[in-house]
């Protein structure tokens with residue numbers, strides 16, 4: 001079987017048209033959705049992502065504010081900026097680009113963001129609300145994956161889903177969202193005894209391990225839906241995913257490419273969350 005490629009860029013563009021309409025409606029009522037992005041240090045990849053986020057805001061007619069700090073910024077300075085943004089009426093979403101330098105407590109930073117402006121969906125309040133099926137800001141990458149599946153017409157209910165990876169920002173929440181939609185979810189990770197035993201049973205496989213070309217054709221079931229969340233560089237410096245695209249795409253039913261798969265959806269859902277926040281203006 002040759003897999004159908006899930007075009008994340010195209011699905012993202014379609015969603016952005018809908019979001020742009022919502023922005024226009026809000027602007028007519030005098031509200032311009034505003035996103036503040038805090039960037040600490042000079043990480044090249046972070047800068048690329050942040051630029052993409054700024055551009056997406058501009059394209060949609062949203063207000064975007066970039067706040068840059070040097071690598072040496074103190075935790076106190078960062079927290080005080082977040083506090084200022086929590087109280088800024090023109091800002092509906094606050095995002096601190098991760099990773100941040102080790103001398104700053106990431107947990108403290110995330111928890112200092114007012115949950116009603118936590119458009120990343122990283123605050124424990126939003127995570128708890130997501131787990132209990134309440135309305136919340138959903139983390140952008142997992143949310144984007146759900147939209148990709150929905151737009152591709154992949155039903156989730158009753159399916160065997162295997163998530164490879166268990167990070168707080170991708171693996172754990174994407175499994176939770178799939179469970180909320182009645183999938184049977186298995187998490188695999190570095191301590192998993194027999195990875196192939198699990199992955200070959202997957203109707204839907206989500207790869208979020210951060211190792212280039214880790215998932216090979218042998219890992220997957222014929223016709224499976226393969227979602228690649230990896231953003232790695234191969235030996236030649238080329239952007240590549242966690243899935244070995246050349247061989248897996250010969251066996252899977254559907255596959256997301258890297259780039260132009262999950263990545264563009266992450267930014268789209270960030271815009272979606274910011275607009276949602278602007279609509280709510282002060283409550284989740």
Ligand SMILES: Nc1nc(=O)c2c([nH]1)NC[C@@H]1CN(c3ccc(C(=O)N[C@@H](CCC(=O)O)C(=O)O)cc3)C=[N+]21
Nearest residue numbers: 048049052095096097098099120259260261263264266
């Ligand atoms: N607080 C926080 N929130 C995040 O959402 C967050 C973060 N920190 N830290 C880093 C990760 C990574 N991330 C990406 C967003 C877009 C693309 C994206 O647009 N990718 C393009 C290609 C980009 C390129 O050329 O490098 C694509 O896949 O087609 C990728 C990765 C958001 N993250």
